[in-house]
Amino acid sequence: MRRRIGYLVAVLALVFGGMAVTAMATPVTASADACYTWNRTLSNGSTGEDVRELQIRVAGWVSSGENLVIDGVYGAATASAVKRFQSGYGLAADGVAGPATFSKIYELQDADCTPVHFDYSEFNDNCGANNFNGGKVSATQAKENIRRVMWQLEAMRHKLGDRPLVVTSGFRSVSCNSSVGGSATSLHMYGQAADLGLSSSPSQCQMWNSGKTAGFEELLGPGYPGHNDHVHVGNKSGQFWSAPNC
Ligand code: ZN
Numbered sequence: 001m002r003r004r005i006g007y008l009v010a011v012l013a014l015v016f017g018g019m020a021v022t023a024m025a026t027p028v029t030a031s032a033d034a035c036y037t038w039n040r041t042l043s044n045g046s047t048g049e050d051v052r053e054l055q056i057r058v059a060g061w062v063s064s065g066e067n068l069v070i071d072g073v074y075g076a077a078t079a080s081a082v083k084r085f086q087s088g089y090g091l092a093a094d095g096v097a098g099p100a101t102f103s104k105i106y107e108l109q110d111a112d113c114t115p116v117h118f119d120y121s122e123f124n125d126n127c128g129a130n131n132f133n134g135g136k137v138s139a140t141q142a143k144e145n146i147r148r149v150m151w152q153l154e155a156m157r158h159k160l161g162d163r164p165l166v167v168t169s170g171f172r173s174v175s176c177n178s179s180v181g182g183s184a185t186s187l188h189m190y191g192q193a194a195d196l197g198l199s200s201s202p203s204q205c206q207m208w209n210s211g212k213t214a215g216f217e218e219l220l221g222p223g224y225p226g227h228n229d230h231v232h233v234g235n236k237s238g239q240f241w242s243a244p245n246c
Contacts (some may be wrong), residue, residue: 034111041098046074054097056148057105060155060214061085067217067235088158114147115154123170127179134173135189142171142191149194156214160202168197168230187218193234205246207231221246
């Protein structure tokens, strides 16, 4: 009897030991990515939060003058954007977001869901206040709007040959905006705009032109008053507005 119990304990130890090893080898609950993990392939007709998160990542891969609607519905516009994203990064371009597309996105994103080449700190100077408060929307909304802008800038940066883009002004509170002479309807107060400086960046017209296919509908550059030393890009759905000289 004693021997049998000993045998049972040995068998149980083996079984549980084996399970522990198996569990370590294939974790069921662990995330593939610290920011966000997609658990299914997405294609035309898919809906949900995972589609919305995908749309934010590919919003910079639209046709000229287009602004992708972030609505969690995978339609023709999303499929086209995914296709351009795929070919932009050398993947098979089928407009279906599967493992290869998500692996590329995981490579491109930081743990806080911003793209690898941009960070909230570049957008929050706010005239020295270093926060996202005092604008036309809540700080949370301003940051979410900025996150979208950052993904569009990541696309622009890649299209421009992976050259750095220098953000000289991001979010501004209402008072900060008036103190720097911003327009009373400036998108900077919503976290929907960025000013890109010219130092160590692509030329003003190169940036202006690539901004057009990165989903920005408000593009101000050379020839527009006050914009000769930077390019202003912004998300102003349905109101394409551009400077004349590029
Ligand atoms: Zn601006």
